[in-house]
Amino acid sequence: MAITSDTRVRLTARAGIGLRLPHIAEVVATRPPVGWLEVHPENILANPHATELLVDLASTYPLSLHTVGVSIGSADGLDRAHLRRLRHLVDLVDPVLVSGHLAWSTHNGAYLNDLLPLPYSDETLAVVSHHLEQAQDALGRPFLIENPSSYVAFSHSTMTELQFLQALVARTGCQLLCDVSNIFVSGHNMGYDPYAFLEGIPADAVAELHLGGFTPEEDEATPGATILIDTHAHRIAEPVWDLYARAVERFSQAPTLIEWDNELPELAVLTGEAEHANRVRNQELEVCRAGAC
Amino acid sequence: MLALAELQAGVRRAVVDGDPSAVALLLTGGGDPRRRLGIHHRHYVTSLTTALLTRFPATVWLVGSDLVTAAAQLFIEAQPPTRPCIAEYGDDFPAFLASVPGASNLPYLEPFARLEWHLGRLALAVEQPALDAERHTGVVYLHLTWPVDALISVFLTGTEPDQFELRPEDIWLEVRGARGELRMTRLSPEEFARHHVRIESDDQEDIAR
Numbered sequence: 001m002a003i004t005s006d007t008r009v010r011l012t013a014r015a016g017i018g019l020r021l022p023h024i025a026e027v028v029a030t031r032p033p034v035g036w037l038e039v040h041p042e043n044i045l046a047n048p049h050a051t052e053l054l055v056d057l058a059s060t061y062p063l064s065l066h067t068v069g070v071s072i073g074s075a076d077g078l079d080r081a082h083l084r085r086l087r088h089l090v091d092l093v094d095p096v097l098v099s100g101h102l103a104w105s106t107h108n109g110a111y112l113n114d115l116l117p118l119p120y121s122d123e124t125l126a127v128v129s130h131h132l133e134q135a136q137d138a139l140g141r142p143f144l145i146e147n148p149s150s151y152v153a154f155s156h157s158t159m160t161e162l163q164f165l166q167a168l169v170a171r172t173g174c175q176l177l178c179d180v181s182n183i184f185v186s187g188h189n190m191g192y193d194p195y196a197f198l199e200g201i202p203a204d205a206v207a208e209l210h211l212g213g214f215t216p217e218e219d220e221a222t223p224g225a226t227i228l229i230d231t232h233a234h235r236i237a238e239p240v241w242d243l244y245a246r247a248v249e250r251f252s253q254a255p256t257l258i259e260w261d262n263e264l265p266e267l268a269v270l271t272g273e274a275e276h277a278n279r280v281r282n283q284e285l286e287v288c289r290a291g292a293c
Numbered sequence: 294m295l296a297l298a299e300l301q302a303g304v305r306r307a308v309v310d311g312d313p314s315a316v317a318l319l320l321t322g323g324g325d326p327r328r329r330l331g332i333h334h335r336h337y338v339t340s341l342t343t344a345l346l347t348r349f350p351a352t353v354w355l356v357g358s359d360l361v362t363a364a365a366q367l368f369i370e371a372q373p374p375t376r377p378c379i380a381e382y383g384d385d386f387p388a389f390l391a392s393v394p395g396a397s398n399l400p401y402l403e404p405f406a407r408l409e410w411h412l413g414r415l416a417l418a419v420e421q422p423a424l425d426a427e428r429h430t431g432v433v434y435l436h437l438t439w440p441v442d443a444l445i446s447v448f449l450t451g452t453e454p455d456q457f458e459l460r461p462e463d464i465w466l467e468v469r470g471a472r473g474e475l476r477m478t479r480l481s482p483e484e485f486a487r488h489h490v491r492i493e494s495d496d497q498e499d500i501a502r
Contacts, residue, residue: 046380048422049472055423069377075298082377092423107305110373114336116304119319123297152322152329156295189329190322221324229332 015256015277017270024053031060032271038064038257045085064097072131073104073118083138090139099144099177119154120164129172144207146177149230150186162200169205179210180244185228194243206251211236212259232261248284249293308337309373341369344379351448352406364393401439408441415470431471434488437464442477
């Protein structure tokens, strides 16, 4: 069964935040005024107490499940047991969105705890398309695919990342999670124009936007150069806000989420970033309504 | 051109063992793409080491972070996670930790770390889990050969006795937990055996279902 229909729900225009375990009790207690919440289900599945709290939050907020454990690009297939666990959680909290990454993380029974790069080839396209259909069948939901942050690529790729995403959408009708920060990070690291990348994404396919912080490091092999690491450990950088404004123009229907995973700050910092996203979005949409886009 | 499966086997070796040689000639990006791939190796090691140190804070308190960190890094290379829920990673770490050279004169370390593993799991439990795909019962029965329940209570309560004497002793322990609350109760061997039989019987019924 291919799940390709547009089941995009109307999320509130207010930005949401990624909810991590250290904040969950505070969010339950204070119900901060954010539009929606997104969790990594892998943090919830092993934690019955957190599951209980998440069910409680589902009565207040639209929820999204953003998995880091469905290795959609693994050559040796999907982890069926993990998909069954995810399906239980989907049935329990009825998320408005379910998403994962254009990457792989499992090999021969080992889970490598990272989002690893894929070669962009016809073989990979066939593997990802097949697994996407399997994941959607198992979860009973559309499965949004997020563009990765990249540090390295493969010389035998026959497509660029953008061409691959375009081909994936054309072949499967899937929806995309456009991570604006990842576009900026990958553009910097791999030497392409992030605005040109953004222009090439099929606009109708984009159902969610992500924003997160990165960490610049010295690029050891190139004196004076930096590489950007997608750490989700900082505030969103100014040039990413600029790129986000353009993303709002192109994908005005897509709700926005703030991600922060490492060196987690006070909850108020996250909600402040979400408020900033709301201001950027509203300003940009106002400009567009005035016909200046 | 490498097939995807072969490429991923080579990248796995680069990520887990730090050896990018199988895929080095295929990499592009920056002045030295092998170093770029090394970012993923670094993330694998640091994220899982942090996860284990976070999972075993009492063990770190007991023997110091140097020993636990060194053992964690060997463990991560020898036994990568098999499931994406990292909170479930490390159930074999207590036995592995006890086998590393620096732990050979610490016979109480394995039971101590094993007890801590169960305490960490039970702290997240609830009486009736909403997700019943896996067993998340809030009780475990442990037979320990050292009184590590008393020792770990020192860590949990933050008390600092002037002296703590540890001698081998058979301990039959019931540990209950829910929503961050933990309770350890010593049982007689007979009580322990009754509970143990009942738990095993429940397991058999679960398997039959």
